[in-house]
Amino acid sequence: MGLRINDTAPDFTADSTAGSLSFHDWIGDSYAIIFSHPRDFTPVCTTEFGAVAQLVPEFAKRKTKVLGVSVDSVADHEKWKRDIEAFSGAPADFPIIDDSSLTVAKAYDMLPADYYLPTEGRTPAHSATVRTVFIIGPDKKVRLTMTYPMSVGRNFAEILRALDAVQATDGVPFATPANWVPGQDVIVALSVPTDQATERYGQLDIKLPYLRFAKQPKA
Template identity: 80%
Template sequence: MSLRINDIAPDFTAPSTEGEIRFHDWLGDSYAVIFSHPRDFTPVCTTEFGAVAQLIPEFEKRGTKVLGVSVDSVEDHGKWKRDIEQVAGVPANFPMIDDRDITVAKAYNMLPADHDLPAEGRTPAHSATVRSVFIIGPDRKVRLTMTYPMSVGRNFAEILRALDAVRKTDGVPLATPADWVPGQDVIVALALDDNAAEERYGPLDIKLPYLRFAKDPV
């Protein structure tokens, strides 16, 4: 069964390019973005990991750790990081775990419906939809999931935007409208009546009785 929003993210222990990672311990009191890919030394994945490498300062500003998952070895990751740096122009300063035994891929239900992963001679096609994204909260709960096909590179600007929205609305009576970006108005949940909403968030822009906007609280 797929992981659902608010499920506890499966814990795991795995070797990585930065030593052994025990996921729940490693997470600490941070958010995390877990993103996986079919194989090292593949074209789309190289551009994606390069994009993440460039965005590491943005993730750090948001109190968020980034973790790459691959079905390849730590040794291969180390070699591939040189290619990523060449493409991105910056080092890939985030851990990549070794999931050759697909323990993490199975726990997070990342594999294709008809997956058959041979021990030898594995190609990217065997793990084609191991291209998933999970945003995990400090309470270890799944906040957001995305899964992409092998031919479609992920939009990490959107992942960063989604992370902003998750953090903005986490544990408060707010939601974000379509295409929201930080600084734009947010939606006040119906758990607050108009008076309580204005007391907490200031003047409301009431479009409909059930659609009430307020200024983005900093």
């Protein structure tokens, strides 16, 4: 069975472009995002790594570390980084781990159901579903996952929005509605009676008995 929301993210130690990395220690008290790729020097993935390179300052504002996973060697990653930086115009200042053994891909259940991995001549198609995003909390629990096919580039604006929503709702009795962005109203949890919600959040916008909006509380 694959990883589920609130499962503990598997720990691992791996070589990376930033040296040896022990995942849980590396997270520390931050949030973390893993974004995985089936091979280096692939076109869609190059655009995605470029997008992440451009967004590193945004992730840093959110106290979130980003970790690239690709099923090639650190030596290949270092060469690929030059392409990523040339394409994106931004430094790829985040670790990319060597998962040529597929240890992380298997631990995180990212391989296709009927995968076959030849000892030689492996292509991106053999590890096609190593295209998953994991948002992981400081408690090392999986908060969100998204998996993409090889033909569909990830929308990192949505990943950033999802991270904002995960952080906004962490440990508090409200949720975010469809298409929510920071600053918009939030949905009060059904576990909070209306009088208590009004006292806590101010005037509510009650659309339905079970759908009550409130202004997003200030952090």
